[in-house]
Amino acid sequence: MTTTQATDLDDAGMVFIDPTAYADEERFHRACSLLRRADPIHLVEHPDFPPFWALTRHADVYEVELHPKTFHNAPFPVIGPNEVLAQQQAGSAMLRTLIHMDDPDHKAHRALTVDWFKPRSLARLQERLDDMARRSVDRMAELDGSCDFARDIAMQYPLQVILAILGLPESDYPRMLQLTQELFGNQDPELARGSSPEEVLQVMQDFFQYFSALTEDRRANPADDLASTIANGSIDGEPVGLIETISYYVIVATAGHDTTSSAMAGGMQALVENPAELARLKDEPGLIDSAVDEIIRWTTPVKHFMRTATEPYEVSGHEFQPGDMLLLSYPSANRDEDVFDDPFRFDVGRSPNPHLAFGFGAHYCLGAKLARMEIKALLTELVPRLETIELAGSPALAQTTFVGGLKHLPITYSLR
Secondary structure, eight states: OOHHHHHHHHHHHGGGGOHHHHTOHHHHHHHHHHHHHHOSEEEEEETTEEEEEEEOSHHHHHHHHTOTTTEEOOSOSSOOOHHHHHHHHTTOOOOOOGGGOOTTHHHHHHHTTGGGGSHHHHHTTHHHHHHHHHHHHHHHHHTTTEEEHIIIIITTHHHHHHHHHHTOOGGGHHHHHHHHHHHHTTTSTTTOSOSSHHHHHHHHHHHHHHHHHHHHHHHHSOOSSHHHHHHTOEETTEEOOHHHHHHHHHHHHHHHHHHHHHHHHHHHHHHHHOHHHHHHHHHOGGGHHHHHHHHHHHHOSBOEEEEEESSOEEETTEEEOTTOEEEEEHHHHTTOTTTSSSTTSOOTTOOSOOOOTTOOGGGOOTTHHHHHHHHHHHHHHHHHHEEEEEESSOOEEOOOSSBOOEEEOEEEEEEO
């Protein structure tokens, strides 16, 4: 390997710790394409971060996902600066969600709510989803042919769905949206409450206070909602700890809508920028199911998860050692030329579409089915009513290294 090539690869590896890189898709995907070709399991070294191996190929990410006993989520499921990770390791982290857990804790805690997300349970929501999708498109009509689709539609519809399942009052929806934006957007100057550690901590404290009160209420007055299931959950006959209970609420209320809204907004941008695919979808509504998965692959709202090796294990000729940290790059895996035919083409009829946007195996996204249902309901309602649509300004992606997508998508349109 030449010195020049090594420098290029090192520069490419920096995208995984640079929030601005995820807001510049051309830069990010150019770096990942280089790594997939030349160094698919790439060591990223930066003085402010622990060294880690970035996995950029679909097969390698898939292999690691298949072996949760060898590659643990703990101690750090998400990459962060040394200072932040040291605080988490010292026990100052306020959250312990499903993404922080490994078996047997992960399996036991996941089982608390898994019935809510099974197809049979979610089928009962179809009428509500269709009604909310209809109201979303009606809202577009009220906005008189111009809106910021990301903020006005995509951020609102999934939020209403997941908070209705939780059983939260509609009056609290704006607060949940703001807190979610501040949580996942804490690396974006426009979305963050502030840049200081104290301001980031205050966001978590606000979540904690809100859901602590909700827990007390649902334990005293249980209802037929997901919030009551979480509040009154028990494992081996013992109540779930308060930290784990609050964490469960936070992951459901935030990831349960923010990832879907990112996919919806990014999917709309893809349809606007690929009018032939939009026309194809109008002519062949039977393609909506495959279009949903293509939108999810295309946008990949969860950018990465970390894994830590617990024993020696070989992946594509690379021998990982205990303690090695791995970053699983889902956007890169979902553009892998070895798996997807013409991966940088948006294709509403793509099949098969083995994307990894929901992960795979034991940690497969609990809400994957619900996300697909929501996006399908919106497309089913919107596409037939859409006569014209075009961008009315520049789309803007959030700066993040973990979860995110479009924060603005200005459009003009006409509806039937």
